[in-house]
Amino acid sequence: MSDRETVGEMRRSRWALAALAAMTLTVTMAAPAAGAGQPRTIPIQLLAINDLHGNLEPPQGSSGNVTTLDATGAPVSVPAGGAAYLATHLAQASATNPNSLTIAAGDLIGGSPLLSAAFHDEPTILALKAMGLDDSSVGNHEFDEGSAELKRINYGGCHPTEGCYDTTPYPGGRFYLAANVLETKTHLPVLPPVSIRKVGGATIGFIGMTLEDTPSVVTAAGVAGLKFLDEVRTANGYAKLLRLAGVEAIVVLVHEGGTPASQVYNYNCDANGPGSGLTGPIVDIAKGLDPSIDLVVSAHTHQSYVCTIPDPAGNPRLVTQASSFGKLYTDIDATYDKRTRDFVRSSITAKNMIVTRDVTPDPAVAAIVAKYQGLIGPIANKPVGYIAGNILGRGGSTPERPLGDVIADAQLAATSSASTGGAQIALMNTGGIRADLVYAQSGAEGDGVVTYGEAFAVQPFNNNLVTLDYTGAQLLTVLQQQFTGINAASPRYLQISANLHWTADLSRTGADRVVADSVTINGAPLDLAATYRVTVNNFLAGGGDGYLELANGQNPLVGQLDIDAFTTYLTANSTPTSPLPVPPLNRISFL
Incomplete structure (x- = not known):
């Protein structure tokens, strides 16, 4: 499919038109340029996770360890993960910056342990809502039970055959984005393609996508009636629409990834040159994304990296991923210029942080986990x-x-x-x-x-x-x-x-x-x-x-x-x- 055809499909989409209308409204509400005595820039924090796969309890064995190095340079495994611990770490991090958003790059559900899977992953979505998740791309595992179930997971409602698990109707996540997944009958995105967030006077656009090859890693029933578009052409098309509406600060959340040269969680991916320590599909995707896109948050390969991949104009651009199962999160800091309405690209920094288990578990998330543990305990144990x-x-x-x-x-x-x-x-x-x-x-x-x-x-x-x-x-x-x-x-x-x-x-x-x-x-x-x-x-x-x-x-x-x-x-x-x-x-x- 050509770029023109891809953009044409998006223009025919009611979601795209609605998004464009919303973006136009955003322009009229955008903060004015800084005047005398007013700061011109805004510090922005993005906290990113990926590939949680319903791991509400701390993962066991190697799945619950992060590799780091001790003082002698020897590898050490650090126990990590657990939704209540993750919630605490995210809360502590966001407390350092009032202009903070929490984002994700898919596979938050699917392939989940029994605690979440037995309830069609509703407990995980409830826990993520309690953590304050703002936006997430879909991943391939979001389609494990088909598009109708994914819509229910996102928008809420009782399960069609099992009903509600308690007297409170399931509210839905309402954070999933799927720019490159169309319904074949309507040619409309199965879920909203973009999200526009205003935080602290800054306006930021998020484009969410899964990997184009999702049909090769999901059962045929899970992707029935859906068409998956090329990641680069889709993101570039929506970036153009965002910019037409006056949104210049753009982040891509994409469920595709790469493999770093080292399994140490904070390995210097750029030690031998920008992006030299990373291979895999995300590298070519990042190289093809429009220079107007400021940051790429990736997923799928369950790896930890913060790498610099030059954009098509040769400008450095960060590509991140935070392992899997809630063991890490990526702490991203950026400066937003109110005059240009864009990130200052050179200001964007990121580091992966271990979700250690030496903090007090978040009580709201812990209560969600405990509730479903009680329900499934006799079977699980x-x-x-x-x-x-x-x-x-x-x-x-x-x-x-x-x-x-x-x-x-x-x-x-x-x-x-x-x-x-x-x-x-x-x-x-x-x-x-x-x-x-x-x-x-x-x-x-x-x-x-x-x-x-x-x-x-x-x-x-x-x-x-x-x-x-x-x-x-x-x-x-x-x-x-x-x-x-x-x-x-x-x-x-x-x-x-x-x-x-x-x-x-x-x-x-x-x-x-x-x-x-x-x-x-x-x-x-x-x-x-x-x-x-x-x-x-x-x-x-x-x-x-x-x-x-x-x-x-x-x-x-x-x-x-x-x-x-x-x-x-x-x-x-x-x-x-x-x-x-x-x-x-x-x-x-x-x-």
Whole structure:
């Protein structure tokens, strides 16, 4: 789509026209230029978060740690996160500047632990409202339950099938922005595209977007009836509209990100030159955004960075991200010039701050968390299995994850009989593993006990298992797609059941990294002409995460939910005296 077509779609949008009318009104209300004795500039503070994913309680294991350095330069893990602690930190930070706004870049909900997911993430939205969140872009996980549910989450109302969870109607967040998501029938944005905030005499425009590739990382049902536009063209189009209405201070909130060269949370991304320490999609996006855009708050990759990426005019512009799960927030300071009605670009600074747990939890947010803990406690605290040590999933750093092995084995066990699918192997996407199983527990259940709530945090999407027919040639293609297409820059290794083995040759590139004659099933070489029964979740069965060949399977049999298969496997294969061992990483070999 050309720039002209993109702007044309926005001009046809009632949201765009309404936004333009509001912006025109803002111009008439804008503060006059500073006169004698009046300060010309206004100090502005923006506090940014991203990828909370409904983590109201402090995240467990590696998911709840931030990496920093001690006095000797050695890496140290600092426990961080928890919504009530985050609220306190944000309140303390905003108290230092009366001209403060709290913003976010999406994935605040979806992929959430049971405490939030059991109530369709309403508790998380209520907690964010209590924190004072002003505006947020949508992320891909905001679409997990479809656009109708996202609208309810944003605007309020009882759940269509489960009703209200108490006598107080759910009020909605009313902070989500979705400039680059159109409804295909109407060509209108599914949610407002922009927000204009007046604070302390300053007028600031926010453009909210998710990644254009959202359909590749969300189930087909979640994005049905929606069209996702290019991030750069969309932001540049709305920046033009904002400027036409007199709004010069512009911030983009975009749910796309990059990867820094170091996992230390305050790593100097610009040490070897502006933006030299950052790679990934956000770099090209930032380079293409109009110079009128002053700041880019990013997300999606769950990383921590504050980087300088030059805009198309060669001017330095900050791009930030604050990790995930509420472990960090970004403290952004800027000077607003009342005469130009714009930020002084050179004045914008940012730093990521750790949400430590040594502060007093915010009482309002703590009360929200406690309320829903009481409601879900009997289910969440039920033991479902026992482990002999930490089994890493989300926090693992190896292509093959110990918890990925366990999940794949659980899915194979659930679908291997003739009546349940006749599966011969199972495949699991790494991105669907949302937490670790942690041995040492602070709760009453004791070390090594896995509760239903902890298991749900690992598998929170309620995906159905699907068993399908694939030829050996198709399976080889699936393995090769780990290194091609959208996965080429950062391979997303499939987690595989114990009876599948293959070798990766990392000296090669693309599909050739899969050593074709190394692939075995039950010890026998892969037969390219044979047909195999394979179990995946319904997200992968639709070609999710770039595994497009998986969408071509035949004779599907839809089975139970992945969380049910997982908990059943844990219960069947572990006891207090014989806990589930940490599996060895021996299914994928590397040359």
